[in-house]
Amino acid sequence: MKTVTLANDVHSALLQIKKDGPPELFHGICCAVATILERDVDSYEVVTALLPGFEAWPKYTTRPNYPIPGRTGEGEDMSPSAAFIFTPDANMWNPEHPYGALRLELLDFLIEYFGAKL
DSSP states (O other), X not given: OHHHHXXXXXXXXXXHHHHHOOSSTTOOHHHHHHHHTTOOTTSSHHHHHHHHHHHHSTTOOSOTTSOSOEEOSSSOEEOHHHHHHHXXXXXXXXXXXXXXXXXXXXXXXXXXXXXXXX
């Protein structure tokens, strides 16, 4: 029962991010969901809940903490963790930036994925 409730909560949080944006621009999807759900951002509860959706996304990096491939917008790729660290906050969710566009693509994918599970 707890897993179903968490999946519902995660889906609701993803929809809120889509509607209102993340609580903070520097938040990735996991941290944004954890913040909205008032969960510990350092625990793996939210990452674990999101993992099946990450794994189903064709562009998944195989790194749960950094599921988005590194795209700098400078014509070169980076590791997923480096792209997260070095992408300016303003571009983390920017649809005009390669990395931000991938984050938004993953967000849309996760909304559809978890919506189908409800």
